[in-house]
Amino acid sequence: MRCKQCYKDYLEVSVDDVERAGFTERYPKRKSGATYYVRDTCEYALARTKNGIFVILDKETYESVKDISIYTNNKGRNYKFVEGLLVYIEDNEHIPRIRLDGKDKMLHRVVMGEPKGVQIDHINHNQSCCIKENLRPCNNKQNTINRQDRCGVWEYGDEEEIYYYAYDLVMDGCIKKRYDSKVDCFLGYRDTARVIYKGTELEKFVYDIENDFSETLGLLIHYYILGDITKKEMYQMNLDFWEDKFNKKSIAIAV
Numbered sequence: 001m002r003c004k005q006c007y008k009d010y011l012e013v014s015v016d017d018v019e020r021a022g023f024t025e026r027y028p029k030r031k032s033g034a035t036y037y038v039r040d041t042c043e044y045a046l047a048r049t050k051n052g053i054f055v056i057l058d059k060e061t062y063e064s065v066k067d068i069s070i071y072t073n074n075k076g077r078n079y080k081f082v083e084g085l086l087v088y089i090e091d092n093e094h095i096p097r098i099r100l101d102g103k104d105k106m107l108h109r110v111v112m113g114e115p116k117g118v119q120i121d122h123i124n125h126n127q128s129c130c131i132k133e134n135l136r137p138c139n140n141k142q143n144t145i146n147r148q149d150r151c152g153v154w155e156y157g158d159e160e161e162i163y164y165y166a167y168d169l170v171m172d173g174c175i176k177k178r179y180d181s182k183v184d185c186f187l188g189y190r191d192t193a194r195v196i197y198k199g200t201e202l203e204k205f206v207y208d209i210e211n212d213f214s215e216t217l218g219l220l221i222h223y224y225i226l227g228d229i230t231k232k233e234m235y236q237m238n239l240d241f242w243e244d245k246f247n248k249k250s251i252a253i254a255v
Helices: 015-020 061-067 107-113 140-145 183-197 217-226 233-243
Strands: 024-026 035-039 044-048 054-060 079-082 085-089 095-099 103-106 119-122 135-138 153-159 162-167 177-179
Touching: 015 217, 024 044, 024 119, 035 061, 044 061, 044 217, 054 061, 054 107, 061 107, 085 177, 095 107, 103 107, 107 119, 135 140, 153 183, 177 183, 183 233, 217 233
Parallel strands: none
Antiparallel strands: 024 035, 035 044, 044 054, 079 085, 095 103, 119 135, 153 162, 162 177
């Protein structure tokens, strides 16, 4: 029995969870260890690669690639099964791929019709989430701005304590705005950057930590596949995850 007040339980997903939700196993004709999980009443499908990585697909995509095995190489996010549970492995990344027309192709580009001259951005930063609503064509500048490491969010303090966090936007006159939570600082950056870039090609690509599921594939599976949490709960649990990861501290800030 999971508690919806705690995101940690929802980071974990097992094959048993998927099968209990009514999904059945399907195997591609070109056998290489990949397995698909589908259910008639769900508009999404799961693929599990031979090294235990789950990939979320639209049912339409599944129908077009179901005879082909999805696999991964050493780029992208890695979610590995450890003792039957899905675990995020930060140092060993993977991008889902398929073999089409004798060529090795990235799945997310195939999903979007392999457009020439553009990149494909994973909106929620999770490369294992290859559904169309999570993908969009973009140029390099747009793709780059939708990244956590491109935000001007800084920690201020000493070796023993962080006093506050602040973001620094050049177009914002280099005014540093202080926060006691790093997550709140990222959200402040997002809101300010969206105003600054309003009406430009970058407006929709401003990094939003609330929509960063790069390390929380389990939450996406629970929402899209298992259906046991709402979208609102998924986003709140994701913010809780980042708050814990960044070690939120309640610090009184002198204004």
